[in-house]
Amino acid sequence: xxxxxxxxxxxxxxxxxxxxxxxxxxxxxxxxxxxxxxxxxxxxxxxxxxxxxxxxxxxxxxxxxxxxxxxxxxxxxxxxxxxxxxxxxxxxxxxxxxxxxxxxxxxxxxxxxxxxxxxxxxxxxxxxxxxxxxxxxxxxxxxxxxxxxxxxxxxxxxxxxxxxxxxxxxxxxxxxxxxxxxxxxxxxxxxxxxxxxxxxxxxxxxxxxxxxxxxxxxxxxxxxxxxxxxxxxxxxxxxxxxxxxxxxxxxxxxxxxxxxxxxxxxxxxxxxxxxxxxxxxxxxxxxxxxxxxx
Numbered sequence: 508x509x510x511x512x513x514x515x516x517x518x519x520x521x522x523x524x525x526x527x528x529x530x531x532x533x534x535x536x537x538x539x540x541x542x543x544x545x546x547x548x549x550x551x552x553x554x555x556x557x558x559x560x561x562x563x564x565x566x567x568x569x570x571x572x573x574x575x576x577x578x579x580x581x582x583x584x585x586x587x588x589x590x591x592x593x594x595x596x597x598x599x600x601x602x603x604x605x606x607x608x609x610x611x612x613x614x615x616x617x618x619x620x621x622x623x624x625x626x627x628x629x630x631x632x633x634x635x636x637x638x639x640x641x642x643x644x645x646x647x648x649x650x651x652x653x654x655x656x657x658x659x660x661x662x663x664x665x666x667x668x669x670x671x672x673x674x675x676x677x678x679x680x681x682x683x684x685x686x687x688x689x690x691x692x693x694x695x696x697x698x699x700x701x702x703x704x705x706x707x708x709x710x711x712x713x714x715x716x717x718x719x720x721x722x723x724x725x726x727x728x729x730x731x732x733x734x735x736x737x738x739x740x741x742x743x744x745x746x747x748x749x750x751x752x753x754x755x756x757x758x759x760x761x762x763x764x765x766x767x768x769x770x771x772x773x774x775x776x777x778x779x780x781x782x783x784x785x786x787x788x789x790x791x792x793x794x795x796x797x798x799x800x801x
Contacts, residue, residue, distance in 0.1 A: 508652060513679070513718070514543035514766035517744040517757045519726030520555050524568075527553050528576070532583060534764050539587035541766040544613075545652055547592045549722040549744070550660050550685040551606065554596065559730045559738060561636040569598035572620060577609055585615030590650050592657060594683040596637075597622070606638045608657045608683055610648045619648035623659035624668065631689055631730070631738055634661070645671035653678035653771070656717070660684045663708050663721070667795070673715035673784070678771065680711055684723040687740035701741055709751035716749045716778040718769050725762060749777045 516534040520527050531552055538546045551557075553576055557565040570576060576595050584591045590613055597607035606623035622641030626634045645668055647654035656677030662668045663682045672680060686704060688697050712719040724740035745756040746767055755767040778784065794800050 509772050511769045511771050512542050512544045513720055513746055513769045514538040515547040515720055515722035515744050516764055517725050517742055518762045522555055524553050535583050537764045538766055539589055543766045545590040547681050547720050547722045548594055549724050550594045550683040552594055555728050556685050558634045559631050561633050569596040569604050572597045581611050581615040584611035588613045590652050592681055603639055604637055606659055608659055612650045618650045621657040625661040625665055627661045646675050647672055647677040656680045658682055669711035669715055680717050680719045682721040684721055687738045690736050709747050712747045712749055713751040716774050718749055719747045721745055749774050
């Protein structure tokens with residue numbers, strides 16, 4: 508495919524799962540009206556970002572894959588003849604849960620899934636309490652539109668993950684995301700965090716010669732119901748080309764649908780001019796398998 512109309516959904520979420528699903532469906536329909544062929548949803552979009560606290564009751568938000576949400580997104584993919592990348596809290600077995608991205612092809616079939624590999628454990632992001640690290644590896648998911656290198660949020664800070672997707676033949680890198688500022692973060696730190704987040708993902712595009720799509724949440728979500736503390740998700744979802752150039756970018760506070768043509772032939776052109784894969788010294792990288800070189 509030479510041209511791909513790629514899109515994403517940036518939305519806010521509440522504790523009302525049905526309302527979240529209805530909103531996602533409406534925004535996917537809006538993307539379809541714009542001719543979007545591939546749409547990415549943000550991380551854990553059926554619920555609020557529950558990982559701000561460690562509460563065993565939150566495990567009730569998990570669901571099997573396949574399950575109710577996959578049925579709904581499968582129907583949307585078939586209805587709009589669109590590839591949809593969704594992000595779900597997967598209950599694999601009692602006591603075993605994953606942060607899982609699921610890909611639906613244009614006929615509604617489930618093309619594959621990816622389980623988040625890098626799991627953070629920081630104030631406000633207590634994901635190790637909920638999620639077992641993924642065990643499906645870094646392999647792209649084949650669809651009728653190409654091979655999708657799907658990674659999830661914290662994975663976006665690791666060049667190794669993007670590189671392994673590229674080396675396995677991914678045509679695009681996609682990052683469903685939930686990232687923002689704590690309410691106590693000073694403005695100067697906020698600016699640095701946002702710039703770092705944009706830069707690291709655009710660098711994956713450059714280093715691998717691949718387009719990148721990142722969908723982030725937006726809006727304030729309290730740590731606990733009614734609390735003043737919480738996370739302000741900073742939006743800024745974007746689509747970048749294979750030299751890191753921004754093709755489309757959302758704002759910081761509004762719900763938005765982005766949709767833009769992506770020239771898929773530019774990967775070939777960029778890699779011919781910047782042949783990073785050719786010049787890799789694979790004979791000298793064995794220390795990458797060590798935690799740290801003392």
